[in-house]
Amino acid sequence: MTTDKTGAPTEVTQESDRFSISVDGKKAGFTEFVDHENQRIFPHTEIDDEFGGRGLATILVRGALDATRDAGLRVVPVCSMVAGFIDKNPEYKDIADPVTTEVKRLLSQK
Template sequence: MTTDKTGAPTTVEKLADRFTISVDGQLAGFTEIVDRDGQRVFPHTEVDEAFQGRGLATILIGEALQQTRSAGLRVVPVCSMVAGYIDKHPEFADIADPA
């Protein structure tokens, strides 16, 4: 189980059009996805203001990228938070395509 910066347990779940992150069962944020032609486009990521500063976007995006790799898809980081994550975590650069 992954915890945020406060030690609270987090859960990342893949839905049809997004990955969500919950803290103690409460929805805290999401990153939207659109799958097409072997690519997963990430257009937008958002974390609720009440949960900002706890590292949730980093946890969410990291898990979403790991699941995208496992699914055999490439990443198109339209969202600046996803692009920034890939810049800081070059282990995902090999599956990233230009936005």
């Protein structure tokens, strides 16, 4: 189990259209995704203000990307948090695809 910067236990879980992170059993944030063909598109990540500064977005995105890799999917980091995480963690660049006009069009239809 991963702990945040305060030492509190965290849990990342996958739902139908998002990964959520909980701290001590309380939901603290999420990153949304849209699966399209062999890609998982990440348009938005959010951590509740009361949990800010604890490193939860990093834990959440790492868990989401690991699960995406395990599922055999590629990542399209539309969300700036996900894109920034990949920039800082080159071990995920091999599964990252660029944000294309087709991806933007797909998201605008959601």
